[in-house]
Amino acid sequence: MRPSRVAAYLLVFARTYLRSRVGLFFSLIFPIILILLFGSIFSNTGSSSSPVYVQNLDGTSVASQMFLTSLNATGAVSVHMVSSSVGNLSTWLVSKGYTAGIVLPAGFQTAFAAHRPVKVIVYTDPAQPSTAGIVQGAVGYAVTSMNYAQSGQAPVVGTVELNVGSTTYQYIDYLVPGLIGFSILTSPMFSMTNIAAQYKKQKLFRQLSLTPLTRGEWLAASVLWYLVLVFASTVVMLAVGRGLFGATATPTLLTIPFLIFGPMLFVSLGLLLGTFSKTPESAAVVGNLVTFPMMFLSGTFFPVSLFPDYLQAVAHVLPLYYVIDGLNNTMVFQNTTGALTDLLVVVALAVLLFLAAIRAFRWQEE
Amino acid sequence: MEPTVEVQGLVKRYGSLAAVDGIDLKLRAGEVFAFLGPNGAGKTTTVEVLEGIRPRSAGKVRVLGHDPWTERAKLQRRVGVIPQDFSFFDKITPTEAIQFYARLFDKRPDPGALLRQVELEEKADDQFEKLSGGQKQKLGLALALVNDPEVLFLDEPTTGLDPQARRTVWTVIRSLRKGGRTIFLTTHYLEEAQSLADRVAIIDHGKIIAHGTPGEIIERFGRPQRLVIEGPTSLAKSLEGWWRRPVALVNGRTEVEVQAKEEILEVLQWVSASGLPWSGVGTTRDTLEDVFVRLVGRMDEGGSRASESGTDAKGGGRT
Ligand SMILES: Nc1ncnc2c1ncn2[C@@H]1O[C@H](COP(=O)(O)OP(=O)(O)OP(=O)(O)O)[C@@H](O)[C@H]1O
Ligand SMILES: [Mg+2]
Numbered sequence: 001m002r003p004s005r006v007a008a009y010l011l012v013f014a015r016t017y018l019r020s021r022v023g024l025f026f027s028l029i030f031p032i033i034l035i036l037l038f039g040s041i042f043s044n045t046g047s048s049s050s051p052v053y054v055q056n057l058d059g060t061s062v063a064s065q066m067f068l069t070s071l072n073a074t075g076a077v078s079v080h081m082v083s084s085s086v087g088n089l090s091t092w093l094v095s096k097g098y099t100a101g102i103v104l105p106a107g108f109q110t111a112f113a114a115h116r117p118v119k120v121i122v123y124t125d126p127a128q129p130s131t132a133g134i135v136q137g138a139v140g141y142a143v144t145s146m147n148y149a150q151s152g153q154a155p156v157v158g159t160v161e162l163n164v165g166s167t168t169y170q171y172i173d174y175l176v177p178g179l180i181g182f183s184i185l186t187s188p189m190f191s192m193t194n195i196a197a198q199y200k201k202q203k204l205f206r207q208l209s210l211t212p213l214t215r216g217e218w219l220a221a222s223v224l225w226y227l228v229l230v231f232a233s234t235v236v237m238l239a240v241g242r243g244l245f246g247a248t249a250t251p252t253l254l255t256i257p258f259l260i261f262g263p264m265l266f267v268s269l270g271l272l273l274g275t276f277s278k279t280p281e282s283a284a285v286v287g288n289l290v291t292f293p294m295m296f297l298s299g300t301f302f303p304v305s306l307f308p309d310y311l312q313a314v315a316h317v318l319p320l321y322y323v324i325d326g327l328n329n330t331m332v333f334q335n336t337t338g339a340l341t342d343l344l345v346v347v348a349l350a351v352l353l354f355l356a357a358i359r360a361f362r363w364q365e366e
Numbered sequence: 367m368e369p370t371v372e373v374q375g376l377v378k379r380y381g382s383l384a385a386v387d388g389i390d391l392k393l394r395a396g397e398v399f400a401f402l403g404p405n406g407a408g409k410t411t412t413v414e415v416l417e418g419i420r421p422r423s424a425g426k427v428r429v430l431g432h433d434p435w436t437e438r439a440k441l442q443r444r445v446g447v448i449p450q451d452f453s454f455f456d457k458i459t460p461t462e463a464i465q466f467y468a469r470l471f472d473k474r475p476d477p478g479a480l481l482r483q484v485e486l487e488e489k490a491d492d493q494f495e496k497l498s499g500g501q502k503q504k505l506g507l508a509l510a511l512v513n514d515p516e517v518l519f520l521d522e523p524t525t526g527l528d529p530q531a532r533r534t535v536w537t538v539i540r541s542l543r544k545g546g547r548t549i550f551l552t553t554h555y556l557e558e559a560q561s562l563a564d565r566v567a568i569i570d571h572g573k574i575i576a577h578g579t580p581g582e583i584i585e586r587f588g589r590p591q592r593l594v595i596e597g598p599t600s601l602a603k604s605l606e607g608w609w610r611r612p613v614a615l616v617n618g619r620t621e622v623e624v625q626a627k628e629e630i631l632e633v634l635q636w637v638s639a640s641g642l643p644w645s646g647v648g649t650t651r652d653t654l655e656d657v658f659v660r661l662v663g664r665m666d667e668g669g670s671r672a673s674e675s676g677t678d679a680k681g682g683g684r685t
Contacts, residue, residue, distance in 0.1 A: 008469035019457040
């Protein structure tokens with residue numbers, strides 16, 4: 001691979017891209033429109049229903065059932081039980097993107113019966129003040145009714161109010177990585193499927209095959225160009241998200257490999273799809289068939305954790321899921337372990353597809 | 367000396383169709399070789415096999431001593447190509463295209479000078495999609511020259527060009543030839559082949575039906591020299607009855623086949639003595655085009671192969 005030849009084609013490709021405008025619109029302007037749109041629609045509404053996730057560490061004790069009954073009786077919250085096996089409830093809530101939870105501590109029944117003070121832990125998200133208020137009010141009601149049940153005694157049940165995680169996340173925090181993922185996916189996929197078929201039809205591959213440019217150099221230059229676009233798009237998304245909507249997403253060093261291997265993955269996938277299509281038209285159809293479902297199901301516009309379970313299962317087989325999950329892990333949750341796992345998947349897929357694309361596409365005729 | 371291009375028994379099949387059906391060719395270093403044939407004869411297929419962009423079904427092919435399909439990388443720098451339907455990136459200008467090629471080939475040509483050579487300098491900074499068909503073709507030629515190739519394959523380089531532009535391309539080809547380059551050219555313009563080429567081959571239905579210098583081919587396959595007399599139809603009629611060789615009326619003129627200078631005098635004396643009116647007189651020979659049309663026409667009628675029947679070098683007596 002000769003850098004000077006990669007650079008030579010990169011220049012031709014960049015000029016073509018910049019001069020055609022359509023491509024530029026879809027890779028840079030369109031995501032900005034999306035972030036403005038989704039950002040303003042969803043950023044301040046919070047969630048209208050108030051689900052609360054309860055982890056009962058006191059088994060099926062009478063006291064805990066009493067508490068839950070009272071909580072349900074308020075009608076203000078919908079109670080979802082969480083198994084104790086998920087571990088720390090706060091971490092779990094963060095990972096799911098939920099904003100309210102309650103832990104009934106082990107020994108709740110014993111303490112209650114012995115009139116020893118015991119505390120129910122309540123997690124809420126101050127960024128969602130209305131939800132937090134509703135949950136705290138409902139818990140307050142349940143606690144009060146339990147204390148009343150032991151009339152004449154000093155109240156023993158109290159609450160500890162904690163914030164979900166140590167940071168709080170808003171919709172916009174997920175939207176920034178999601179839309180960066182959108183850029184990583186869409187512009188390489190749409191244009192590479194098209195290029196593969198169009199260059200073949202216009203005999204541009206034949207023309208290139210008459211020069212020393214190799215297929216690997218050609219593909220590398222294409223990847224490089226989308227890298228440039230994705231970096232540009234990332235900077236813009238972060239600026240708009242943080243500047244206009246108060247997003248907290250912060251890139252770290254570990255964000256960078258996702259911005260490199262992500263485009264590599266989808267440039268290669270796009271080329272593969274285009275290579276197997278006979279005409280530019282069928283290439284466009286195949287490109288759309290693959291791109292659109294992947295776009296909606298991988299957490300681009302809404303966190304995957306909000307999806308029903310079967311759709312979450314689908315998301316886990318989509319390459320883009322790992323890109324967006326990884327970006328969330330590095331930029332939002334600062335979850336290095338999670339990010340590294342995602343990165344492993346992305347790198348493996350990118351390298352595999354890159355090699356497959358080089359092998360599969362030919363620029364000679366039959 | 368080793369031939370620059372050598373082809374033995376080349377066959378290229380598309381399914382059941384043998385587009386090229388066992389041809390042999392040899393190009394000497396420094397010659398212009400013209401490859402002629404009707405549409406679909408197999409010219410482009412042959413050229414593309416030689417360029418290494420199409421695999422062959424059978425036969426041996428060597429360009430500068432290399433197999434173009436398996437050793438393509440070795441040839442790229444030494445070979446220049448204009449494909450038949452040359453096209454390039456829509457948004458790139460001729461100057462940028464040449465710079466692109468220069469970087470790929472590691473050469474330092476002057477884009478301005480190259481574009482001047484093909485007379486495209488006014489369009490140096492226009493995007494490819496805005497060039498006319500002929501201007502695009504000229505860019506193709508300029509690009510084929512960037513790597514300073516030893517061998518050039520030009521597939522119909524002048525098709526669609528105006529007469530002036532065609533002459534520009536001829537000038538480029540002649541100067542390349544002077545510079546010792548070998549040129550493999552396909553064309554539908556027979557006069558182009560006749561004036562440019564050292565040697566030509568005519569291919570039809572994938573088989574070579576004639577080859578040699580233009581003069582040799584005309585000698586071998588053309589009709590004998592003819593005396594042309596301008597006069598009334600009655601003149602042709604009377605001559606036909608008297609003269610021992612074919613007489614024909616072509617575009618209102620009487621063409622009388624003659625084999626030797628003495629026969630010309632014999633005919634003219636007879637005409638003069640006959641008292642029939644006549645105004646002008648001249649001689650005519652078959653051009654390469656006449657021969658081409660006759661050879662290819664005969665193939666299409668399913669007649670015997672011209673190369674087999676035309677055994678007599680002087681071409682006497684055939685009509
Ligand atoms: N890719 C292909 N697949 C199938 N058949 C082909 C293909 N390319 C060419 N042919 C057939 O092979 C034959 C020779 O085609 P070729 O392009 O070599 O002709 P040509 O002599 O260059 O004609 P022209 O003067 O029109 O350019 C034709 O009958 C054509 O239909
Ligand atoms: Mg052709």
